[in-house]
């Protein structure tokens with residue numbers, strides 16, 4: 196067991212929690228679906244997000260034991276569980292992003308630390324620093340084509356792939372968990388910018404926001 | 407725009423995602439206490455500025471954030487190869503010159519290529535006697 200100090204970052208009791216986009220949705224609006232809506236955006240706030248760093252072999256073993264997921268075997272890989280609730284994504288040769296339902300991350304971190312023991316590793320809870328945006332619909336990739344230089348053509352960007360790349364003048368982790376759905380993991384400080392950019396880029400497709 | 411192959415991500419990415427970090431393979435003097443001012447100055451401040459093949463350190467800044475090496479031609483901007491940290495280049499100014507020589511392409515004095523010139527013809531044109 197490592198002797199790293201850990202604390203649950205989730206507030207207890209009556210302290211209100213606001214997503215990084217709470218203000219943006221009020222200020223910039225959240226358009227409702229229309230007849231011609233071809234793309235829908237939604238935020239998935241308050242997910243548990245852990246950055247895992249270390250050797251692939253030990254991390255893979257610990258993750259299988261604790262979460263029941265193995266590390267993606269290839270660079271740019273994204274692996275999910277059956278329900279699509281927990282995912283692990285390749286970020287760098289020694290770094291992976293684990294996303295789990297909000298509230299699970301504290302316990303998972305503790306159990307991972309136990310399982311990893313004296314191995315050389317680092318786990319950081321990054322859930323407070325970034326949020327997840329989803330794009331869904333036939334025009335989702337069209338909106339992305341206006342926003343990233345990265346090639347999002349299905350031939351190049353297959354399901355189960357994820358990249359860190361440039362989005363407008365910010366950066367995102369862009370991933371494709373299923374045929375019709377794209378996920379953008381954005382930094383908290385860029386969330387408003389990204390949201391407003393997507394509203395603007397999606398205007399011609401009558402973008403709708405669900406929350 | 408360059409389209410650069412990141413050896414860690416394993417695919418080509420836009421130049422926008424990368425930063426150049428200067429000359430590659432610069433080793434810190436192993437014994438700083440016994441390093442002369444000249445040697446220390448060379449290590450800190452002096453860099454090669456070749457006309458031709460150059461080995462450079464780059465970082466995939468908006469991506470996997472790993473450093474790696476690029477062998478690049480400073481005249482044509484052509485990227486000849488990329489290789490990971492800790493590896494050595496397989497293409498160097500010397501290897502390229504001898505490869506071109508064996509293909510009948512002579513590298514002239516100014517680094518200019520004299521296409522098709524044979525060894526002896528190139529020497530004759532410079533007026534040198536063997």
Ligand SMILES: [Zn+2]
Pocket residue numbers: 412413414415416466469470471472
């Ligand atoms: Zn990379």
